[in-house]
Every structure is written in C-alpha cells, then in structure tokens.
Amino acid sequence: MALEFGAKELFSYDPEKSSQDTSKMFINFSQGLMSFPMNIPGTTYHKCLKDQKKALNMMSDVVKERRASPEKHWDDVLDDVFKDMNTEKFLTVEFLPHLMFGLLFISFDSISWTLALAFKLLAENPLVLEALSAEHETILKKKENVDSSITWEEYKSMTFTLQVINETLRLGSVSPGFLRRAREDIQVNGYTIPAGWGIMAVTSALQLNPNTFKEPLAYNPWRWKDLESHVISKNFMPFGGGLKQCAGSEYSRVFLATFFHVLVTNYRWTNIEGGDVVRTPILKFRNGFRIKISKKG
Numbered sequence: 001m002a003l004e005f006g007a008k009e010l011f012s013y014d015p016e017k018s019s020q021d022t023s024k025m026f027i028n029f030s031q032g033l034m035s036f037p038m039n040i041p042g043t044t045y046h047k048c049l050k051d052q053k054k055a056l057n058m059m060s061d062v063v064k065e066r067r068a069s070p071e072k073h074w075d076d077v078l079d080d081v082f083k084d085m086n087t088e089k090f091l092t093v094e095f096l097p098h099l100m101f102g103l104l105f106i107s108f109d110s111i112s113w114t115l116a117l118a119f120k121l122l123a124e125n126p127l128v129l130e131a132l133s134a135e136h137e138t139i140l141k142k143k144e145n146v147d148s149s150i151t152w153e154e155y156k157s158m159t160f161t162l163q164v165i166n167e168t169l170r171l172g173s174v175s176p177g178f179l180r181r182a183r184e185d186i187q188v189n190g191y192t193i194p195a196g197w198g199i200m201a202v203t204s205a206l207q208l209n210p211n212t213f214k215e216p217l218a219y220n221p222w223r224w225k226d227l228e229s230h231v232i233s234k235n236f237m238p239f240g241g242g243l244k245q246c247a248g249s250e251y252s253r254v255f256l257a258t259f260f261h262v263l264v265t266n267y268r269w270t271n272i273e274g275g276d277v278v279r280t281p282i283l284k285f286r287n288g289f290r291i292k293i294s295k296k297g
C-alpha cells in the first residue's frame, strides 16, 4: 500500500494497468541489499539485481512515455522533475529512472517498516492504542461528514498521534543512523577523526540513551509532552540532520497519521506470531511478523 501510494504520487502509477508485481520487485531488491554478493541464479543477491533491473526498465518506460507526449500534464513529482530539467543540469534523461527508483524505494521501505513496528507496539500496549483511538474518534465525532477527507486542521490537532509516531521512530529508527565525511580533522574527546574519513552517527543508539529517555525500552508516547525542544533536536534524529536530512520527513508524518486515523477508527488486530526485531543493520523482523486484522463491528 505504501508503495502504490508513493508510486502514484511520484509518477501516477496505476497498479490496475501494470503487468508487473511492483511490490514483489521492491521487496526482493530490499532483501538483497544486505545479502552475500554472489550473483548466481537462486541467490538473494541475484534476485535483487534482477528485480532492480526490472524496476529500472519500468521507470525507463514511464520516462519514455512522458517524453513522447510532452503536452500532457500529470500533476505528479515526475511532472515537476521534467520542468526542472530546463534549469538543473544533473537531471538527464538517463538519470531520471534511477531518481524515480531511488525515491520510490526509500519512501516505501522506511514507511512500511515503521508501520509494521507500530502494529506490533500498539497491540502490545493497549493503553497507548486506547488513547490513540480516543483521539481519532474525537476527530470523527466533530466531522460534519464522516466520509470526508482529513483536513490540515484535523492533522494538526493529532497531538497524541504525533507523539506515537515519534515514540515508534525513537524505538525503531529504520536506519541505524546517517553517514558523513570529515572535511577536516575533527577532535572528539581526545581522539582525532582525520580529514577524509567516513563517519557514521549512530542515532538509533542515541535514541535509547537512558539519561535522555527514562526507561528507554518502554513504549511511552506520553514522554514527548515533557521533553524540551532543544533536548529533542539533539537526541532524536530518525530523519537525519542538517542540510542532508530526509526530504520525506513531513510526507512520512502525514502519511503515518492518516494511516493511523483509518486504522484505529475502522479496524482491530492481534499479533499472531513473529515480530522479533533485529538490526541487519536496517530494522527487520527475524522470522517475519503475522497479525490478524478485522473490521470493527
């Protein structure tokens, strides 16, 4: 679902018209990223390369189709990218399929894992689920038409939901951290990081620091009301930091909040099996994760 929604926003993808199982392609690609790099049929790595090629071919076809009818407007990200090609030299026709592939992968993988973790944590913490449901039921009650879309004001009123999102990202930052390169020698606590060295800031560990987050392993969204903004900005970086921070952070928050609204007002679920969280170094479930979901009566 996150993939189809992202693909629709990026290049007006219509799953009904696609002959390919796009989700499968991206899942296979994702599984091969941390696999042993042996490119022979049957290996995870081989599947990863094969499906990456398929996905890139699909993106190339979309780009070709767009170039063939420049008068048509799509009102999606690719439309804007085509406009930017007039001013940005790095946006070449050869680069576009890679850009679309990268954006789609990065958006689908991170959001899907965050959602999967939220399903697990909410089911394990019924008080949190109860408070989350209450916030969304209140929004529904105030609506004149319950079937109308969520408004920006409603999104802005989701205080507890945003705390749930923060707490989920704190405990389960999809990425272990972010990468930088030292441009000059850097002194840290008596050690020197020489210029040119790669640096990985392991923010996922920082987010479990008991000096900042009391009982760091507890899933406690209420903690966010008492944390001051300067403490948050220095200790909570699930979307990275500085000029290079995640371009999709606001999109992700809106997506997750909207998803929770639909989920808790319409569905209930129970965890069936799996759900052991591991880092490889990206967040994963060791033996998968199965839930039983049903419509609320």
Ligand code: HEM
Residues within 6 Å of the ligand: 103, 106, 107, 108, 110, 111, 114, 173, 174, 175, 177, 178, 179, 237, 238, 239, 240, 241, 242, 243, 244, 245, 246, 247, 248, 249, 251, 252
């Ligand atoms: C829960 C969801 C997400 C998480 C946790 C996440 C996390 C991250 C992190 C940690 C970085 C590295 C930032 C840095 O180096 O400081 C990053 C970069 C990036 N993310 Fe996300 N991301 C998410 C969703 C998305 C989505 C939905 C999109 C696109 C629609 C996106 C697009 C990007 C891009 C383009 C960059 C590279 C930014 C740059 O290098 O200038 N991300 N993300």
